[in-house]
Amino acid sequence: MSDTIAAIATPTGEGGISIIRFSGVDSLSVALKLFCTPSGNSVEKLSPHKAHFGSIYDPTTRKCVDEVVLTWFKTPKSYTGEDAVEISAHGGIFVSSRILGLALDHGARLAEPGEFTRRAFMNGRIDLSQAEAVADLISASSDRALQASVMQLKGRLSKKITALYDRLLFVLSQTEAAIDFPEEGLDFQKREQSIIELKQAREEISDLIGTYKQGRISREGASVALTGKPNVGKSSLLNALLQEDRAIVTPHPGTTRDTLEEKVRIKDTHINIIDSAGLRNHPEIIEQEGIRRTRSAIANADLTLVVFDRSLPLDENDDLVCQETHNKPTLIVINKCDLPEQWSIENLKEKIKTDTLIFISAKERSGLDSLIDSIYNCVINVDKNNDDVFISRERHRLSLVQASSSLEKTLVSLEKQLSEEFVAIDLNIAMNHLAAILGKTIEDELLDKIFNSFCIGK
Ligand SMILES: Nc1nc2c(ncn2[C@@H]2O[C@H](COP(=O)(O)OP(=O)(O)O)[C@@H](O)[C@H]2O)c(=O)[nH]1
Ligand SMILES: [Mg+2]
Structure with missing residues (x-):
């Protein structure tokens, strides 16, 4: 079970509202050590997914720090998938830091950059390409960049990659059946069908790789x-x-x-x-x-x-x-x-x-x-519709290129009538590269790199 993290989720500065955000199993209990509704602060009286007006008190001095609105997001219906609390305080630098400080003194730990989104990913709320889209959405500085990241956040790319993955999985299952029952092997018809399936997948991967330049330009802007x-x-x-x-x-x-x-x-x-x-x-x-x-x-x-x-x-x-x-x-x-x-x-x-x-x-x-x-x-390729699925990150392009090259090897094995084991090995590698885009097969080091580029509180 993960510990409870807290951070100020709004930018540092004076503004209308500052949000202090908690996530983790103790979110509500930490918040309730500080928060009091006008009619008392018992847990039973607070319903999830509703805004509650009240005050934050320093438990040591019993002095009121601010009047706030508290929202409790009950697991699994929260951004991170865990129990989470958001406190909307008046937007002063000192007051929001005070509330965060009190939370840290009473059981929460300061969140790392991107840790909320990392938890959303770890808890299966979003896949890695969607987590990346969150970062892109925050840093978007044009309509095109915004549109591109929203599409990705909504899972357009994920769906496309999953469909490709499933297509390869189907061929793999037939190949593995042939390995398990060697006397039957992959008959001619199944081999032909696998070749057709894989060629189509290769085509789609290559089309997707071809969208990278425009995708990158939408996301990062063209360099002139x-x-x-x-x-x-x-x-x-x-x-x-x-x-x-x-x-x-x-x-x-x-x-x-x-x-x-x-x-x-x-x-x-x-x-x-x-x-x-x-x-x-x-x-x-x-x-x-x-x-x-x-x-x-x-x-x-x-x-x-x-x-x-x-x-x-x-x-x-x-x-x-x-x-x-x-x-x-x-x-x-x-x-x-x-x-x-x-x-x-x-x-x-x-x-x-x-x-x-x-x-x-x-x-x-x-x-x-x-x-x-x-x-x-x-x-800008004005003929290209920004609604089409495209990739905009080098990481995705690289994974697709690697998937495509493993698929190429698979096709050669199939066409040369090599043993099913060879087909299965390369097919597995191709599938792993596709899965890496969604973060299913990925090393912690790479995850650290991706999430460290986020801001604290996201
Ligand atoms: N008359 C005129 N002078 C210009 C124009 N553009 C630049 N200049 C002048 O040309 C000089 C060099 O300009 P600058 O922008 O520093 O050139 P750079 O070396 O190519 O970056 C400056 O004195 C500018 O004021 C223009 O459109 N018309
Ligand atoms: Mg110059």
Whole structure:
């Protein structure tokens, strides 16, 4: 039986309400040492799943600490599946800490980050992919991210993975029957049927793996790198997109040394936009490191905005920028269109293959709407419905890739008429990888890693 944990579940700060949350077998008895209804505090008078008005007293001094509302969630109908209590107190930092302190003095232990959700998982209230969705929901910063996490929390991914698992289980049961009755073996028809089943499963797994990029972009936002030679207006463009003066802008080339990453919300998604030193030939020593970081930002980005300055002649540094971005997903941005133009578009088209050029003035903040539309269309697959089941975590992608490779081996064994034992071994491995997504077969170390990323009180 697990001990009773307590934590403040609302963010630290002053607000309307603070919630102090308990979970574990002694939740109610700990709370009742502190709580008193206007008509006395006997347990029988408190019904579960109802809000009760009362006061919190310090049992030692008998002094009232706050007027609160207490809700008792009786096992198994609680977030964690255990007996749980939530005390809604006035939202002051000191008062909520006082109530938590009293709970800790009277039998509760301070919860670890994510421990409430970990208990919900351990008690079978939710599977691991749903627990991860809780963390995603809390950190969602766009409609797309929110939608993605809600779907996962509601079990859309779990259902899909369970269906795949059951499909493999069916084939495994036939294979094991053949192992148990070797004289019969897997007859031709059953082998053929197993091959069809497994090929379909492999197809579905591969489709699911294919949803990862869009899923990741929904959850984390796409990463968009800014590049161009120094002084073309990259930092000015970042500031224009953020609508604030975040990056330092000066007329001196080489002002930006380090990379700078900021979140910008566009439509129903957000992007992580990375400003950097940019690229140029013959940099001095500090700039060399900045350029190395620019290259790595371009390599990892979902999209690179390649910026050119319309007000100065194109030069060898622009050539370098074109060379280094030519096989990457890019959008070409022509900046400083408020100034007289110094080169014709044909000059640029000789250097870079593109039909879409976006003309802006970062200084005057013009042309940004069409830039934003273009960025959105490049990073979001508008044809893909956000309602479809998709994966958004690398952990899920890896498990599916491993499941798929074991399935491949199973198919080879079946097709080569190898013994049923070989089929069963690889099929089992494939099933374990699928089960890991739901947290059925997973090591404690990995669970620690997942739940440690939660906040305390969740
Ligand atoms: N006229 C004009 N000047 C700009 C524009 N964008 C940037 N600048 C100026 O160009 C210089 C370099 O800008 P900055 O953003 O630091 O360029 P970066 O080196 O590419 O980051 C600064 O003096 C900016 O004020 C623009 O659209 N129009
Ligand atoms: Mg800059």
